[in-house]
Amino acid sequence: MPKRILIVGGVAGGMSAATRLRRLDEHAEIIVYERGPFVSFANCGLPYHIGGEIADRAKLIVQTPERLREVFNLDIRANTEVLSVQPRQKTVTTAAGTEHYDELILATGTTAVMPDVPGIGLPGQFTLRTIPDLDAILAWIEAKNAKSALVLGGGYIGLEAAEQLHRRGLKVALVEKNPQVLTALDPEMAAHVLGELKKQGVAVRLSDPVVSLDDSGATLRSGERIPADIVIIGIGVKPNTALATAAGLDIGVSGGILVNAQLRTSDPHIWAVGDAIEVTHGATFTPAAIALAGPANRQGRIVADNICGLNSQYQGTLGTAIVRVFDVVAACTGANESLLKKQGIVYEAIHLHPNSHAGYYPGAKSLALKILFAPENGRLLGAQAVGEDGVDKRIDVFATALFAGMTIDDLAELELAYAPPFGSAKDPVNLAGMAAQNLLSGLVRVAQWHEVPKLVEAGALVVDVRETAEREGGLIPGSVNIPLGELRSRLGELPKDREILAHCASGQRSYNACRVLMQHGFRCWNLTGSYKTWKAAQGVSE
Numbered sequence: 001m002p003k004r005i006l007i008v009g010g011v012a013g014g015m016s017a018a019t020r021l022r023r024l025d026e027h028a029e030i031i032v033y034e035r036g037p038f039v040s041f042a043n044c045g046l047p048y049h050i051g052g053e054i055a056d057r058a059k060l061i062v063q064t065p066e067r068l069r070e071v072f073n074l075d076i077r078a079n080t081e082v083l084s085v086q087p088r089q090k091t092v093t094t095a096a097g098t099e100h101y102d103e104l105i106l107a108t109g110t111t112a113v114m115p116d117v118p119g120i121g122l123p124g125q126f127t128l129r130t131i132p133d134l135d136a137i138l139a140w141i142e143a144k145n146a147k148s149a150l151v152l153g154g155g156y157i158g159l160e161a162a163e164q165l166h167r168r169g170l171k172v173a174l175v176e177k178n179p180q181v182l183t184a185l186d187p188e189m190a191a192h193v194l195g196e197l198k199k200q201g202v203a204v205r206l207s208d209p210v211v212s213l214d215d216s217g218a219t220l221r222s223g224e225r226i227p228a229d230i231v232i233i234g235i236g237v238k239p240n241t242a243l244a245t246a247a248g249l250d251i252g253v254s255g256g257i258l259v260n261a262q263l264r265t266s267d268p269h270i271w272a273v274g275d276a277i278e279v280t281h282g283a284t285f286t287p288a289a290i291a292l293a294g295p296a297n298r299q300g301r302i303v304a305d306n307i308c309g310l311n312s313q314y315q316g317t318l319g320t321a322i323v324r325v326f327d328v329v330a331a332c333t334g335a336n337e338s339l340l341k342k343q344g345i346v347y348e349a350i351h352l353h354p355n356s357h358a359g360y361y362p363g364a365k366s367l368a369l370k371i372l373f374a375p376e377n378g379r380l381l382g383a384q385a386v387g388e389d390g391v392d393k394r395i396d397v398f399a400t401a402l403f404a405g406m407t408i409d410d411l412a413e414l415e416l417a418y419a420p421p422f423g424s425a426k427d428p429v430n431l432a433g434m435a436a437q438n439l440l441s442g443l444v445r446v447a448q449w450h451e452v453p454k455l456v457e458a459g460a461l462v463v464d465v466r467e468t469a470e471r472e473g474g475l476i477p478g479s480v481n482i483p484l485g486e487l488r489s490r491l492g493e494l495p496k497d498r499e500i501l502a503h504c505a506s507g508q509r510s511y512n513a514c515r516v517l518m519q520h521g522f523r524c525w526n527l528t529g530s531y532k533t534w535k536a537a538q539g540v541s542e
């Protein structure tokens, strides 16, 4: 008898499972239920149609039900919500009746979190999650001749929406209840994104949530009024577990559907994939709910393999993500500091500001890089990168290294493609590994941007080893200036009875300075990321 496989949710995870199932089993009956009108649409591309970067809306519809029927012999039931699952009977119920399954896959995604404030639900407020959402946003902008927009939430979708509404010519304000945008990154890294938003004229309000909405904008906790012709809500998502919970399936501590490595739920004939499930974090090995397209697609394939008897295991989610915000790209993989602290994992952190490619070749841009690693064995725990060029390739190398369980020694040794237009003979990834090696091998002690006040209070002298002219662009208050080239001849000016906190622009020259000073008997710290990180972090609370 051919297997009868039902799938709830017809986008990333669900459709990936459906097509893989068909490739593995030509005879199975595969029915996909999708409560919305579209299946297999490019939700990740939605923001780019608002600003016209993806000019043709039809490009967002990756596959039609007709095409999926023709090519994959899938029975697509769009506009059909699965209302309940009866695990004992192995049936699901829709408004049209009850259907039996041999195997059931839940790929129900997430539900948008809505702010619990007066005025929520008034016309002119939208989420951006589906093609109907997109159509409604564009129709409202046209009908109301909207000139101003308020974006609630500074996560990936909020940032992309802000960028694209700005590109469309609207005056944009972005409100975030946290003290930083992009909480996937640590605050001093996300500060570069904040700088870019401000530079481009987006009015950003941090630590000041909306307390009420009305038909002409919003009021913030501070009392500030933000007028807006349209409001986009992107304050977060939570796993959509309603069906699973009602069916009595186990739910994990992160709120996602609990699955094993084969992506089987607590019921032997029900499987689950995508944003709706709890995953194991690939860097901390702790339970996590992570909503990303790549994991959902890969999980869809794995679940199909397991249903068809190929033993396939999901190995965890690193949370590798990237976002473009105007001219700046920000990306991360693995754990950030707040996750490591929450999990009680001991770590070291270093910052670098290498060029995206050889500095002598035109167009090189400074990258802000941060890696986190375990001091006891050097295992990489996480990486973050922000810059105008070369962010994507570095974060993908770090993601690969994390997946492979590599250490900072491995990063230092990686042989990466190099010619001047693309990188440097020591790629930024190599440099990150080398800087971490210097720390772990005791060649240098590093101080973080947020430790400067504490060290100064304890009597440390801040020594700026940049060229004197560089200080015209800004300096750390109280610092003395001894350019690196003059350091050996001016050692007598420095105290041996005080800690010295050396810095330059990026931390490279001050590392050299530390090596000189330490070998002359000075007690020295290198300010990791140096002036660039310290400057970016001003106004950021640790």
Ligand SMILES: Cc1cc2nc3c(=O)[nH]c(=O)nc-3n(C[C@H](O)[C@H](O)[C@H](O)COP(=O)(O)OP(=O)(O)OC[C@H]3O[C@@H](n4cnc5c(N)ncnc54)[C@H](O)[C@@H]3O)c2cc1C
Pocket: 008, 009, 010, 011, 012, 013, 014, 033, 034, 035, 036, 043, 044, 045, 046, 047, 080, 081, 082, 083, 107, 108, 109, 110, 128, 129, 130, 157, 240, 243, 273, 274, 275, 276, 291, 292, 293, 294, 296
């Ligand atoms: C605007 C936007 C931009 C994004 N950009 C990126 C990006 O750049 N990179 C990235 O990695 N991720 C991005 N994502 C996230 C990514 O789209 C999701 O992680 C991915 O789609 C998750 O796949 P999924 O199959 O778990 O859920 P979804 O793709 O959300 O699909 C779940 C589907 O299940 C349906 N459903 C739920 N319950 C039922 C029911 N009871 N009956 C029938 N149907 C049901 C829903 O209607 C929905 O269509 C973005 C998301 C959005 C909204």
